[in-house]
Amino acid sequence: MKERGGNPTGMSPAEPALRIFMRRLREIMADPSDGQSRLDKIVHLIAGLMVAEVCSIYLKRQDGSLELFATEGLNPGAVHNTFMKRGEGLVGRCAELAVTINEPDAQSHPAFSYRPETGEEVYHSFLAVPILRGGDVLGVLTVQNKTHKEYLDEDVEVLQTTAMVLAEHLVSGSVAGVNSGAEFSRSVGHVVRGQPLSDGLALGHVVLHEPRVVVTELTSNDPEEEQRRLEAAVEELKSSIDEMLEQGDLASAGEHREVLETYRMFAHDRGWLKRMNDAIRKGMTAQAAVERVQNDTRARMLRQSDAFWRDRLKDLDELSDRLLRILAGRPRSHAMAVQLPHDTILVARAMGPADLLDYDRSKIRGLVIEDSGGSSHVAIVAKALGIAAVGEARGVVERVDQGNPIIVDADSGEVHIRPTGEVIQAYGDKARFRARRQRKYRALRDKPTVSKDGQGIGLHINAGLLMDMPNLAASGAEGVGLFRTELQFMVSATMPRMERQTQMYREIVTEAKGKPVVFRTLDVGGDKALPYLRQPEEENPALGWRAIRLALDRPGLLRTQVRALLRATPGEDLRLLLPMVTTVGEVDMARAMIEREQELLRRRNLAAPKRVLVGAMIEVPSLLFELDSFMPRLDFLSVGSNDLLQYLFAADRNNTRVASRYDPLSVASLRALLTIVEAARRHGRPLSLCGEMAGRPLEAMALLGLGFRTISMAPASIGPVKSMILSLDVEALGSWLVEKVRTAEGNLRAELKRWAETNGVDI
Ligand code: PEP
Ligand code: MG
DSSP: OGGGSSOTTSOOSHHHHHHHHHHHHHHHHHSSSOHHHHHHHHHHHHHHHHTOSEEEEEEEBTTSOEEEEEEESSOGGGTTTOEEOTTOHHHHHHHHHTOOEEETTGGGSTTOOOOGGGTGGGOOEEEEEEEEETTEEEEEEEEEESSOOOOOHHHHHHHHHHHHHHHHHHHHTTTTOTTSOBSOOTTSOEEEEOEEEEOOEEEEEEEESSOOOOOOOOBOSOHHHHHHHHHHHHHHHHHHHHHHHHOGGGTTBHHHHHHHHHHHHHHTOHHHHHHHHHHHHTTBOHHHHHHHHHHHHHHHHHHOOOHHHHHHHHHHHHHHHHHHHHHTTOOSOOTTTOOOOTTEEEEESSOOHHHHHTSOGGGEEEEEESOOTTHHHHHHHHHHHTOEEEEOOTTHHHHOOTTOEEEEETTTTEEEESOOHHHHHHHHHHHHHHHHHHHHHHHHTTSOOBOTTSOBOEEEEEEOSGGGTHHHHHHTOSEEEEEETHHHHHTOSSOOOHHHHHHHHHHHHHHHTTSOEEEEOOOOBTTBOOTTSBOOOOSOGGGSSOHHHHHHHSHHHHHHHHHHHHHHOTTSEEEEEEOSOOSHHHHHHHHHHHHHHHHHHHHTTOOOOSEEEEEEEEOSGGGGGSHHHHGGGOSEEEEOHHHHHHHHTTOOTTOTTTTTSSOTTBHHHHHHHHHHHHHHHHHTOOEEEOSGGGGSHHHHHHHHHHTOOEEEEOGGGHHHHHHHHHTOOHHHHHHHHHHHHHHOOSBOHHHHHHHHHHTTOOO
16 A cells, blocks of 8 residues: 555555554444445445455355455446356465465466456456455455556555455355355355264254354554453463463373473464464454464465364464453353253364263253364263264354254254255154154063064163163163273263272162163273373374273273272172273283282172173174184173274274275174174173164164174164064074175175065164
């Protein structure tokens, strides 16, 4: 602007001009006219301020193309008639790369795309900034002049600030919102596709786990005051991070600590602080400055393909969120502070199991998480609570507002934001259908699980928290086939001591009301991190120091747990299940330790369990080749198919790119399972399977065909699996399937499905 001898407001330098401009912009936004007229007024205002011959706004459409929505200077007839394909021309490039483009001679640029209908051939200099919101590009704002010139930093500043204001109004739908066809508006519907984490279907209203701070005050007359506010907020941010790092509980935590150290590093990053201070000096409020720099960070994130740098930028993004919350005076813990609607759907960028448990669970119907990092734990808790949950729902947080209607379809992984009447109607029907099916399953609850040909099958539930226990009676299952004790440890802020553990296990046994419970000893390490347990950083945590490996190296942990379990079950059968066993030597060591604890109990004259049965999980393929030495050492066995298949196929179960690439119904896995069934038969050992495949009717059918007679699954699966069993001739299936598994190639899913259909099995 200086280049043109002062700005048209007559005020120099740029800061006051920006403030006046902002006031005018606010007036336009508050104007009662419609969205289109507001856009027209905005381009007129910018062109005037910047002495630009052209100012235009392009907005992104659902197909990713850009549409000219308003212009001052180009042919008015081009509005809503000029479209740029994704990445096309300089405007498309600005949107695609989320970068500012400042070209003195746009027409000679190789990316220039000439549109005769606009009449732009006479304009040479070209400045375009992306309209960014939460890492998404919503459109592009441009100015053009006839002369060849490079625009000054101040010009870029004005345009970027306007783009920021525009973005907020665009998503709220106050400009070019409803019916515009624009892709981003928070007043139009949206479908986000993610990964199902916990089965179910939920219709309800959005509660943001950490509500976005909407910056409304953008400019200030008092940069010193804003700088003071920013400084104070940064200090608070730094000390909150230091506090977390100094907490005794956390002192040893591996990954948590690393994340916090990264935070601390960024909080002290002079470049980051300087950029925010620069924005304040140009007339912005502290919040607006944080958001401006955050927008830049997100734009860089968008362009970054290296996972390491993306993660670092994400940390910086989260830090900006925290800083904004401090500036807005928001409390740190939101869960306690909000009044939840009765049909709450929680929407979060990231969430741990403890965060979820902070909420009033009776009001939560669904959960949507953007990030699936660590979501497997929150997924397990969501399953236990019967909450429909979808993970990896990219961009959902930015697209919703508090209280928006939303549907979570955890069958398909779809999340419908602000659904239309028809979608609500369709989902209402689907929900009623599910409810009917649930009623049908409930009616089966007290029916014995006996197949059509008279074979009794044992159905058990998987559990992990006290709150799962009512599911035992509600599902009609025979017992708890897998109690994942680590969950109690994962949701606890400190290591539970022996007395606390004894009390927990006693409560669980009481709640089981005489039905058997298989307690799996701590399966921690790997992706199941305990915040208070020192763990070295590992290149391949799934292949690392976890479960029984960690327990044998750190015997104090296992000893305390076994002691607590022995004391919690006087006069009862105690079933102990060892996770992740790889060699028979590990069984011997664990058994010796358990026997020492039993001996100690006897010497102290304390009440002991009636029997202590020791079992092991079959989760590591090495055991398949040692089953005849392994099985006689144990009282019972349980196949952990989640891990067994991940190791068999070398496919990380938490990595969505590979997790579902290999089919549990392929002959490779069915042969492994058949080998285990035959060995258990040879050695007369009770055998169960407690991985996710047991809960899917077709897979469960295959397991019965292979010879399994006991399986354990999430409580919600008991009904569908029982219904399948009641309609199945197990003997007939077995004689067909075992032969197939021995001789066929590839995948048997399709053939199993056909067999079920031909034989009238309810899958
Ligand atoms: C399994 O691996 O199949 C299993 C049941 O254990 P988890 O899912 O807890 O690893
Ligand atoms: Mg496992």
